Amino acid sequence: MPSAFERRFQPQRHDFVREPRRDDAPAHREHVRVVVLARQARGVEVVAQRRADSDDFVRGDLLALAASAEHDAAVGSPFDDVLRDGDADRRIVHRRFAGRAVIFHRVTEPLQRAFEVLFQKKTGVIGANRNSHRRELYYRHYMALTAVVGVRGERRIASGHPWIYRSDVADVSGAAGDIVSVKNARGRTLGHAFFSDRSQITLRMLTVGERAANVALIRERISAAIAFRTSLALDSTAFRLVHGEADLLPSLVVDRYGDYLVVQTLSQGMDRLLPEVVRALDEELHPNGILARNDPRTRLLEGLEQRVDLVAGEIPETIDVVESGVRYDVDLRHGQKTGLFLDQRENREAARAYAHGRLLDCFSYHGGFALALAPKCTDTIAFDVSEDAVARIRRNADRNGIAVDARVGNVFDELRGLERLRERFDTIVLDPPAFAKNKGAVEKAAAGYKEINLRALKLLSPGGILVTCSCSYNVNEGAFADIVLDAAVDAQAHVTVVEKRMQGRDHPVLLGVPETYYLKCFILRKLA
């Protein structure tokens, strides 16, 4: 029940939003404090604050003022319509809000409360500065950026999954790439998310609960992600700094290659923040250059173009990387993924411990496993279907003084060919590309995985080691284990599991989000 006082006050919108010019009069000729506020359920968050000459905002520089207060935040197109109308010069624009500035003399506590009640009711958002000085500039929410989710969406958010699908979103008020507050049907705030108007993944949660999502939060998470990678003290000059959802930075990838960085922004929301991400990385790490490798096909699902841009400094044609003592020549602009398969680093190291005799590295790319394992083996053959990749394996082998017989070939055919020739190997690596890129492809993918594992087990000598991988997240660990077992049964081989491994520690898995556990790597031993 509202108190008698509140009832008496029953404030009306026009009480607070005065006409242009007239309401600014008290602020003339003086310095005032400009406060841009976004209301949180448990208080008021100041998102920008500055001293300014009142003339600045009576004459129309309010917009620039507020924008620069928030680190020169870009004023996005969603506000264009808002700004075009009559009193545009009265509006403060923060990246997500556009509102009318209202200046008050001495707001009394009760009035302030009533005032908050009004705007909570009417618009859901109001800012009020509790440490009122003589003059305050209040900021009223103009457009609530909100998404309403159904019961299933709410349950999914509660389970910690950051992706909410289109079918679970009832209503959205916001534009492509906006950060929206996510509510249930009763209006309770469940969190804040990136909104995509194209993807089946309509919302990507950034926060759960009342905590707002803003640039400061993104920067904080980038710093935390980098600090964790630094603490790992990996034996490599190339590793992943930010692994998207698993760093609570949905659809952001940042890889480090020596003094250079590669970023990928794979959703509308994260793509809009690319300049902020670049700035944060620049300040944190002072790289010589940052490349935005935004050419993955997944961007098309977001209605984003595939493009590669130099976004800071410079990037040489090739970069020298040392991983566990092996030197690689990496082309950040054209290489697969961001240049190398960084996620396999620790599996290469682990496999090295068992490697012996004749080595066959299938799906070798730039020779990752071949180069890591060859020093422990008598001879090494590496296959890749790509001529460019094979040329790179040869170059890398030469640079490291390692002998590798690198051949262009389709592994499916080559394994059969080797079997016909009655060749035998003591160590075989299978690291194919994702055969199951989507759910529909799982069955066919399973057949592909089984085929190569069966052939490899047949080619393996007793006591031999099979390092077998799958990077299809649609084929989970259990399913992959079943496929490998099937292959072992058909090959009539007794096989022990020596190690079950996954992607490297710089690509951690977020519990409850199976999509982040994509790389499985089993190290198997054939007994007989």
Ligand code: SAH
């Ligand atoms: N093992 C590598 C990464 C492999 S990525 C490493 O440790 O760095 C998968 C590779 O498989 C790609 O280089 C791709 O060109 C190759 N490839 C895809 N299909 C193939 C096929 N049927 N036969 C041989 N190579 C194939």
